[in-house]
Amino acid sequence: MPSRHQYHVLHDHLKRDIMKGRYSVGDVLPSEHELAAQYDIARSTVRNALASLQREGYIEKKRGKGSIVAAARRALGILNYEGFSASAGRSSVQTKSVEEPKVAAWPADFYFELDAATQASGCIRFSRVRMIDHDYVMWETSYLPNQNLPRFVQLYRTKQSFFGFLARQYHLEVTGMRQEIKAMAATATVAKHLKLKSGTPILVIHRQYSTNRQGLHMYSTLYCNTNKYAMSNETNKNH
């Protein structure tokens, strides 16, 4: 078991308390000093946990006041690296499988550059559509190197949490992400998966994930219907 970091534990505790309504919008969380005392950890560790919650949009910090529970986003906070479920936050999400994991060659015109070893190892690919309240909002195809991930194709199913599966099965964790975003007109294929008209403006996002395993990157391409749900993120000076 990859022993969880203390800031991660605190982050999950606070997040669960917020989701469960123990704190409601506008409430002030215990101060950083208090949390440090309660959990018997250093304040910098508390700050690390709060920074994650802020990135995910659960809290706002006000100097002199405290950490305040923020209103649920109208938009999907998927522009941060924390998987889709964490980002969608307080909306109800459904997943539809498009293609279960299979081994293939890397696409010839792959968006990111691949090193020789990754290229040679081949590629595992799977694909799914995300819905919120019966609206088709995102078609996602993910790619990962077929390397040191024994039986991934047999074990993983697209309805499970991808990041959660990787953590449980391989102690593999996503540590960061790089992404590029463009607008385009929906092609026939995209239109089919998202149930919209060809030519509708959509977002396409190309992502590269970094992991705690050096040299192992994963990739996703996301096509997003932003008609109803915009994509959002927030960035701050200190995190």
Next chain:
Amino acid sequence: MPSRHQYHVLHDHLKRDIMKGRYSVGDVLPSEHELAAQYDIARSTVRNALASLQREGYIEKKRGKGSIVAAARRALGILNYEGFSASAGRSSVQTKSVEEPKVAAWPADFYFELDAATQASGCIRFSRVRMIDHDYVMWETSYLPNQNLPRFVQLYRTKQSFFGFLARQYHLEVTGMRQEIKAMAATATVAKHLKLKSGTPILVIHRQYSTNRQGLHMYSTLYCNTNKYAMSNETNKNH
């Protein structure tokens, strides 16, 4: 003068060294321990500076190796909060004025909610187009409350750095940002400013900036032609 923080000083030093070619792509920066010793500051302060550089895409950090100077982005790193010039990074940027600052009422259908005081104070608005190598990439309209910013309309011109002007003139600094992104078809007005055909898919970004002055928020709406330059960002666990 708002004395600059030590992490800010170090950030600027390193960034300048990278831009000036003192470090080139693939080079390893001095280690965090070394930088702490050289600048006689704590390592956590060094880490704060490096986190900013990483957000802006100038470096990648590799455990066991060091902080490595990253390749210039193909895409515009404008999804972080550091103003356009910082984000465009190593591209050559030109600015075209569309509308110099003027006082007006807040738009009736403003994207974000405004508190009563902000609503009452009125709004300063200005607008400009950004070009990269003679390509029209972005049309930006900015809005700020007409409150405690004496003579802004007289003094500020759209070709200057907006954030730089605010810092020099009012000691006002941007500390963070929240944004929502959508795809849409270019309207006639957008098409005119970006020199493209009506109906072309573009990105529209609605932004709310936080500042070091409590309660003072600023806003921008960005229309982006992503045909040539995608918009990019990166997020990592620790910052």
Next chain:
DNA sequence: CAGTGGTCTAGACCACTTT
């Protein structure tokens, strides 16, 4: 093995907000 960044501690002073 020495060196790196990641996590963590136990303090300190500051600017800011509220009482």
Next chain:
DNA sequence: AAGTGGTCTAGACCACTGG
């Protein structure tokens, strides 16, 4: 004046990388 988050110090141990 008391409490908050922001900055900062001066250490420590860890997992990981490279020679």
